[in-house]
Amino acid sequence: xxxxxxxxxxxxxxxxSLRLSCAASSPHFSYAxxxxxxxxxxxxxxxxxxxxxxxxxxYVGPVKGRFTISRDNEKNILYLQMxxxxxxxxxxxxxxxxxxxxxxxxxxxxTYWGQGTQVTVSS
Numbered sequence: 001x002x003x004x005x006x007x008x009x010x011x012x013x014x015x016x017s018l019r020l021s022c023a024a025s026s027p028h029f030s031y032a033x034x035x036x037x038x039x040x041x042x043x044x045x046x047x048x049x050x051x052x053x054x055x056x057x058x059y060v061g062p063v064k065g066r067f068t069i070s071r072d073n074e075k076n077i078l079y080l081q082m083x084x085x086x087x088x089x090x091x092x093x094x095x096x097x098x099x100x101x102x103x104x105x106x107x108x109x110x111t112y113w114g115q116g117t118q119v120t121v122s123s
Contacts, residue, residue: 002026002112004095009117016085016121022095022114032098035069035080037091038117039048044094046105048080056103061087063119085121092116 007019007054034049048069049119051056068081078095096110104110 002097004097004114005111006093006095006114006117010117011120012085014086014123017083018085018119020080020093022116024076024097026076029076030101032101032103033078034096035072035107036069036094036096037067037108039091042105043089046107049103051103052101058103058105060105087095087121088122090119090121092118
């Protein structure tokens with residue numbers, strides 16, 4: 001069983017930055033991971049994904065050039081650096097892990113999920 005715990009959410013003004021972290025509690029963690037977000041009344045959507053050990057990354061269109069996904073495999077931590085935030089980035093952000101090493105942005109490909117962290121961007 002893998003437990004994922006996100007942190008780093010908060011409230012910022014448009015144009016600001018936040019860095020989300022996701023700690024994975026598993027002694028032999030070697031899974032691909034991703035960040036998803038869900039805004040009120042909307043479906044949960046992919047934001048970014050990274051393979052194991054991290055050579056390949058994938059982003060969805062609206063966050064390209066603003067968000068960066070990375071991982072520290074020694075510490076089992078996943079990061080999402082978010083720059084130039086916009087009000088439309090407001091959502092609960094979830095990290096997820098899949099039991100494969102290849103990158104994916106499909107929600108159904110992920111087995112383990114964190115509890116989510118709120119990001120609020122004001123204009």
